[in-house]
Amino acid sequence: MKKAIAGLLTALFAITGCSQPNVEEIGVTTEAAVLAMPGVTGGTLEMYYASLEPNLICDLTGSGTTKAELVTTMDAVARTIVTNLEPLETSMVSCVISNGDVSANLSDLGFEFRTLEDLREQLR
Secondary structure, eight states: OHHHHHHHHHHHHHHHTOOOOOHHHHHHHHHHHHHTSTTEEEEEEEEEEETTEEEEEEEEEEOOSSHHHHHHHHHHHHHHHHHHTTTOSOOEEEEEEEOSSOEEEGGGGTOSSOBHHHHHHHHO
């Protein structure tokens, strides 16, 4: 079903002249960059279209032993995400990093709304 919808959307964009970046490729590149970061020990990053808008969700594990260490790693992760999502105009972003006992997410960096635009504005 997903492939049929994706094919239909691709055809629609080709016919109308609209095109969107391939978020699957961007997601793979972003995941590789994030998982290679110091302080990130594993996890997943998924990127997909929802209602024609890209969404990025990551669920990471980290080596930090305190909330402060995980927040520092989350800040670096958020900056890497912003860099790797440069081809996109917009995206919703949700990300968490945990060591099993404590965790940090984008809210810990002061983001009330987690759009790519918010991240770009506040992290640059």
